[in-house]
Amino acid sequence: MFIILMDRLEKALDYYNQALPITREVGDRRMEATTLTSLGVVYAGMGKLEEASKYLNQALPIDREMSYLLGEASTLNNLGAVYAGMGKLEEASKYLNQALPILQELDYRSGEANTLGNLAQFEQRQDNLTQALKYIEQAIDITEETRSEIISPDIKTSYFSSVYNLYQLYIDILMELHEKDPNKGYDAQAFAVSERSRARTLIELLTEANADIEQGIDPKLKEEEQSLRFQINAAEKQKLELFIKPDPDKMDRFTVVQEKLDTLNAQYQDLKNRIRATSPRYAALQFPQPLNLAEVQNQVLDTDTTLLQFALGEERSYVWVVTKDTMKTYLLPQSADIEAKVTAFSQWLGENPDERDSQQGQTAGQELSEMLFSQFATELTKKRLVIVSDGALHNIPFAALPFSKNSTLINNYEIVHLPSSSSLAIIREQNKQRQPAPKALAIFADAVYRNDDQRLKDSPSETTTNNPPNLNILALNQAIENVGNTRSGSPLSLKRLKHSQTEAQTIQTYLKDAETVSFFDFDANLENAQETDLSPYQIIHFASHGILDTERPELSGIVLSLYNEQGELINGYLRLNEIFNLNLTSELVVLSACETGLGKDMKGEGLIGLTRGFMYAGSPRVLVSLWQINDEGTSEFMRRFYRLMLEENLTPVQALKAAQLEMQQTEKWSDPYYWAAFTLQGEWNQ
Structure with a gap:
């Protein structure tokens, strides 16, 4: 368990090798020791443990010569981890046990937690699981204490991501104990740790939002x-x-x-x-603690629902299959194997159906489905699956996974996604305290994106439009190609979504005399989204383009009109930060735009994206998409979804399933490219 300072290890190695002779030339012994330790850490991260031990053993006497206790403890800790990885267990134990009291004396809590984690891993490898459990519980206590002292949500998320490996180790140790003694409830403890390890910042933000x-x-x-x-x-x-x-x-x-x-x-x-x-x-504020197994069964699940909670790990992964009164745990392959199958399947799904190999997709989907479900498929007898994903699994539409002969998962189940079970419990508690929104629908559609739009007086001809020389720069530092009529893209690749206004008007007809408000054309702008009181509306619908930034999720958002009626350029980006400032009491937010279900995947927190912004703003459920779909296909899906929900009185999750099945059975729209991207996040009860 090493703290790797840089992802690009080769570049880090180059810099440290340049720094080392300089520290020696100027006679800075402490910096020399620090550089040697850093070189050892990088080599360890590259799997070159002999080289790592060589540099760490050079650093240790210098740390001691300079009475640099923190450096000495860091070097000892890393030496212990390296020797454990080399199978030299006596040396590993010696160095780790020397590091721990120094860190405790210095009251360096994060370093102490890391060393305790290394000690836990060392004891685990020796099959001393009881002692390993003791060490890892001490490490987790420190991380929880440290996290509670941080105010900034961003720093909390970053910190939690940096210690996520401790929670993975905790789960591993508990599951190994479960294998040895299945009747002690270690698997239930592991489930509780899994719940503690995910979406913690979101849980606290939801609590904060109501205060x-x-x-x-x-x-x-x-x-x-x-x-x-x-x-x-x-x-x-x-x-x-x-x-x-x-x-x-x-x-x-x-x-x-x-x-x-x-x-x-x-x-x-x-x-x-x-x-x-x-x-x-x-x-x-009193922030709630994540739920344990019994609390999830009592507060979240009902008799029609099965929860599938995944935890992906470097060496092994797990899935907990939980109903109202049962729980079983299954061992899955390591995360790298699962990620490879996810990548193959998701890439195939997002490609134009007319240009790809259908058999290739079927094979990729079947292999992934077999990997995830084969051990317990016959036990999924409830009508609804609630999925708490992890890692790469956030990026796949479970609805399209092959499940039985000639059918997909959506043919058999309603499917809902959650960031964590605990987050839904908080959403439900908050919903009890508010009055239902009295009005039906607020809708934004068919915004004006270009200065050659026909709706602009004296619009310039197509040939005078300036095309961007560098889409990577012009798409807000994200390489978004010109995607034509899909609902995503860079500012100058955004074309009019002609079907979105028809989509919106059709939706309004389903509501008959119910009170709605619509913002079309120039009115579908940022000012109206921010200044209109949207709190009285049960459904908020955005039929627009979307911008996804997986590196800086705060730059992700919804693109509204970029021009006013006078042809003047206006800011039309409803960014994630601004979404947090909306005040909603809606029952449903629909993001009829591309890739709105994606975001930055942070270990321990899940996806940082638009869904959490709208949940913070007050919506218990959000309908989003996972890839770029053409305008007509999106409009077709939305018309079916709303008809089923508003005219046939289905719940959103029921309407989602029914709409996907209708499209699956219609020749023009049968390919999962057109219907599988849409997923429901959050509450499934009406």
Whole structure:
């Protein structure tokens, strides 16, 4: 268990090898020891344990010579991990047990947790599982204590990701104990650890969302927040202008504006953390603990539902199959094997049906399905599956997985996805405390994206439109290709979604005399999304383009109109940060845009993306998509989904299944490319 400082180990190795002679030339012994230890860590990360031990053994006497206790403890800890990996168990034990008291003396809690984790892994390899359990529980206690002292959600998420391997080790040890003694309930404990290891920041954000933490804060903080939001909006508009207007220095200016935006966004997050730190309501919050097995069975599951909770690990993976009154655990292959099958299947699904090999997709899907379900397929007798994914599994549509002869999973079950069981329990508790929204639907559709749109007076001809020289830059640092009529893309590749207004108008006919509000054309803009009181509406529907940024998820969002009626460029990006500021009491948010179900996959937290933003804003369920689908196909699906939900009174999850089956049975739309991308996240009860 090594702390790898950089993902690109070869580059790290090069830098450290350049640094080492410099530290020796200037006579900086402490820095020399630190560099030697870093070289050892990098070599360990590359699997070159002999080389790692060579550098670490050079660092140790220098640490001791300089009385550098923290450096000595770090070197000892890494030496212990290296020797354990080499099978030299006596040396491993010696060094780890020397490191631990130094770290405790220094009160260096994160280092102590890491060493305890290494000791737990060492004892596990020697089959001393009881002692391994003792060490890992101590390590987890420290990580939980450390995490509780952090205010910033972003830092909490990053910290939790850095210690996620401890939770994986904890699960492994418990499951090995379960294999030795199946009657002691170790598998149930492992399930509880799995629940503790996922979506913790989301759980706390959901709790925070219901507390109105800005009440009672210094008014100057609110003023600063409004000012920053105004500045961010202005900078976004500047960036859009660079996309559109000819400018020989465009690239340089773009970099300046992007750096300004990055600074403003960082200031905004810092301000939100200062609000948390000074808010009386935030100080009074009692964050809920993740649920254990019995609580999940009592508070989350019903008699019609089976929960499949996955945990992917480097050496082995697990799935817990849980009903209202039963629980079984199954061993799955290592994460790399599962990820390979997921990649093959998901890539095939996202390709144009007219240009791909259908047999290849069937084979990939069958292999993945066999890997995930073969051990317990006959036990899935309930009508609904609730899936808590992990790692690469977030990216696949379970609905399209082959399950039995000539059928997919959606032919047999309703399918719902959750970030964690505990998050749904909080959502349900909050829903009990609010009145139902009195109005039916608020809908945004058919926005104006280009200056050659026919709806603009005196619009320039197609030939005068400036095409972007570099989509990677112009798509907000994300390589989004010109995707034509799909509901995703870069600012200048965004074409009119002609079917989206028809889609919206059809949906409104299903509601008959119910009260709705619609924003079409120029009115489908950011100002209306932010300034309109959306809280009275049961359903919020966005039929638009989407932008996905998996590196900086706060830049992901929904693209609304980029021009006003005068032909002036306006900011149309409803970013994730702004979604958090919406005030909703809706029963359902529908994101009829591409890739809205994706995000940045953070270990221990799951996907950081639009779904959590709308859940924070107040919606218990969100319908999203996993890949780019053409405008007509999306519109076709949405018309069916709403008809089934509004005219036939099906619940959203029932309507989702029925709409997918209808399309599956229609020749034009039968390929899973058209229907399988849509998934429901959150509550399944009406």
